[in-house]
Amino acid sequence: MTLPRVTLTDPKALRGYAHPLRMSLIALLRAQGPTTATRAAEQLGESVASCSFHLRQLAKYGLAERAPGADGRERPWRATALATYWDDDSDDPQVRAATDELNAAQLALYTRRAQEFLARRPEEPAAWRAVTAFSDWPLHVTPEELAELDERIDAVLSTYDDRITDPSRRPAGSRRVSFVRLAVLPPPAAPEAGEGESDPKRAADRDER
Template sequence: MRLSDPVALRGYAHPLRMALIGLLRREGPMTATRAAERLGENVPNCSFHLRQLAKYGLAERAPAGDARERPWRATAFVTSWDDASDDPQVRAATDALNTTQLAQYTRQAEEFLARRADESTRWRAVTRFSDTSLYVTADELAALTERMDALLAEYDGRIADPSSRPADARRVTLVQLALLGAPAATDGDTAPGDGGATQGDSDTAVPDGR
């Protein structure tokens, strides 16, 4: 699902709506009542936001085995949007959406860190925070992103088909942030925080995500 309309972009830029879509993608069709239970929200609130998601094409009614139930499902496994638009309205809307998404990532990381001590050493060793500074052109960064996307796509089948997952598999979110350094930076200069931890240096963890 690719969003391009500013109204739809702003409509999706809501923490509960993002959480609802993530829940439907992870666990499949469910009613607003069940979604409210899973997210710790009230039912009327979830019902309202599910209807709004349907308005923007992100959710729809799913077939129900029981006439009393009215489940919802996500219309797609992935939502994307154009961050390179020159349209001021689209740029403002995507900025709002990206800000909401970043807040979601931060919340998920904080929740994981709060329970990190309960995880096994095996999982703590392979989930972490890290950052690396690169000097690349825009075309090289685009090519690198495509290569990473292709690698991750090898596991897409396990999203739709739970039976294809190994017995010990867990849901993991890999967050990709490509952040430009200040234009005045020169070779040899490193902005505070850049390259602070390379892969393998950090013993902290990234949480199970959306």
């Protein structure tokens, strides 16, 4: 299945989303469902006024909306979709500049989440510690091959989408996991990671933290 998505194409919307608290608010709404600014502030360690302001900004860009049936006292918010997409390769220089800002904000958010996880990882059960780690796997591929690999990974990950939309499909003992995928190119003059290794898996294992 394909998760309901919202696609950002306008530079103002792209820059509007490129804010750490706004990205955290959307993540919270998607994970927990309709939430008030007060409850969001408690969970994110922010002020109610700040959360309320940024939720209104998210609504302006089509990322959040008032939940149906909200009364004048509670007034919860909900995400308009379960995934956000944008084009990293637009012909419009303004859109490219805005997506660069958004990608940088997203990377900073991923880094912060990883640091927070590492701080609490020693308290996690052994079974989860054994399967959560960082790794770097060197590849020599063409752009077409990398695009194909990306599609194959998407296809595997999408087999778990129904568990996001239907909690009854989640098996006992499952937890929400943030699976981050990066594909980056080293500088042209930099040595390739893993060069000279006869076993790429061993080279990747040594980079695990």
